[in-house]
Amino acid sequence: MLKKRITPCLDIKNGRTVKGINFEGLVDAGDPVELAKIYSQNGADELVFLDITATHEGRKTMLEMVKNVALSINIPFTVGGGISSLEDAALLLKNGADKISVNSSAVKNPNLIKELAQKFGNQCVVIAIDAKLIDNKWKVFLNGGRIETDLELFAWAKEAVNLGAGEILFTSMDHDGTKNGFALEALKKMSEIVNVPIIASGGCGNMQHFKDVFLESKVDAALAASVFHFGEIKIPDLKTYLKTNNIEIR
């Protein structure tokens, strides 16, 4: 039986882990390689690293970090942020990333998804989508939630999958940082309209939120950051809790 995945997410700026509240007000939460090792040893099923550095130096630091992570852990990990070409992706994969995630660059150039899937296989290509409910419509946002687009979440998700995305990482900006639980309705709908794995993101505050998202939607993975970074939820406790609630967990 395929297990549900617990996915700690590390936002990286200049080689350090940071996590904002609603994408603003960043707080330092440690060294990414050390955190990655701890999560891996504690039973995380995979990791996501999102590079929020924009500078050239920052990008080089990121490659070095990816390499060190790959040397240190033996679980899969995804790297996203600032990937806008086949070359960017190739470098990250060569340095040990298992999957790469694209967001704004794919909206601006949807063909990128197709090219990445053809070159590296669709299992390597994660489409990350940030969206917000506006007038009863889920609107897609770019650049870390700063730019609103006309794209509708579900239509974009479908298109991305048709272009070759092998997984969707959906972050509800309305829920992110609130710790009030995942965007259950949207995730439920999403997992009914696409047939690739889905990672739920945004809003996790306690163990019950993981249970709810796995029981009420067909998502495959649930992502969280600060609750793990600050030790509010311990992964072994979370896994025991989910197993007790009859959720298939490694």
Place this chain on the structure above:
Amino acid sequence: MKVTIIDYGAGNVFSVKAAFERLGKNAIISADAEEIKSSDLVIFPGVGHAEDAMAQLKKSQIDLLLPNLKQPVLGICLGMQLMCQHTEEGDTEGLGIFEDLKVVKFDPKFKVPHMGWNNLIDTKSILEDVNEDVYFVHSYFAPISKYTIASCQYQEKFSAALQKDNFFACQFHPEKSGEVGSKILTNFLKQI
């Protein structure tokens, strides 16, 4: 002990090398026929598209070398699929080590790729006693056959690992399968 990871431009060779290093074994990455032939163990990784990968193998003539190796060989993921007779991906002829075994696509009614941790069942040979979760990520699969040494259940039971004489292969990624993966690679290292 000399461990060589075949580099044909279609693998996550870095992660595989790192996995052996964590076990205290240095592995070299090479596409050179002499290097490969003189190794005690050969790893045949693979991530990407079968058709492109097969073209790369032919270009470096590894397609002729690999089926004739006498030392233990371990194919991983796409490497395993290319060791079969044929794969539906790009309608590609494989190396035919696992004779007559044809790799097919998962029914798109199910979520594809089959991605994540799933447990091994019906295990034998080097996987005996390994019934834990390992990490899979693939859209095509080899059905159960006489070569199957471990199975896994997704839309149906499929081959999670294969063996024919000195040729071993796994659909999952031992290098990404945590402690269980390390145990499997250690078992493989004992094959010499």
